[in-house]
Amino acid sequence: MFFHVRMDVQLPPGLDAAPLLAQEKARAAELQRSGVWPGLWRVVGEYANISIFDVPTNDDLHEILSSLPLFPYMKIHVTPLATHPSKI
Numbered sequence: 388m389f390f391h392v393r394m395d396v397q398l399p400p401g402l403d404a405a406p407l408l409a410q411e412k413a414r415a416a417e418l419q420r421s422g423v424w425p426g427l428w429r430v431v432g433e434y435a436n437i438s439i440f441d442v443p444t445n446d447d448l449h450e451i452l453s454s455l456p457l458f459p460y461m462k463i464h465v466t467p468l469a470t471h472p473s474k475i
């Protein structure tokens with residue numbers, strides 16, 4: 388099942404984010420290599436990304452998103468995707 392996910396990152400001022408960002412990058416790479424995170428784009432001009440996740444259930448997606456090191460510092464909006472009837 389595909390999900391369109393927008394993540395807006397909001398780091399608190401004064402936080403030393405370098406270790407968190409390194410952990411986030413490593414976790415994102417792991418999830419991309421495993422196939423569950425097939426799409427990841429930067430939103431132009433914003434500290435945000437648009438992602439596509441491919442996971443079996445809502446619960447699986449929640450588990451993955453809430454395990455991200457930056458999860459406490461992101462506003463996340465999820466759109467579940469269904470097959471379009473005109474898709475060939």
Ligand SMILES: O=C(O)CC1=CCC(=O)O1
Nearest residue numbers: 396411412415434435436
């Ligand atoms: O920078 C972001 O958009 C947050 C993020 C998600 C995966 C990653 O490596 O950074």
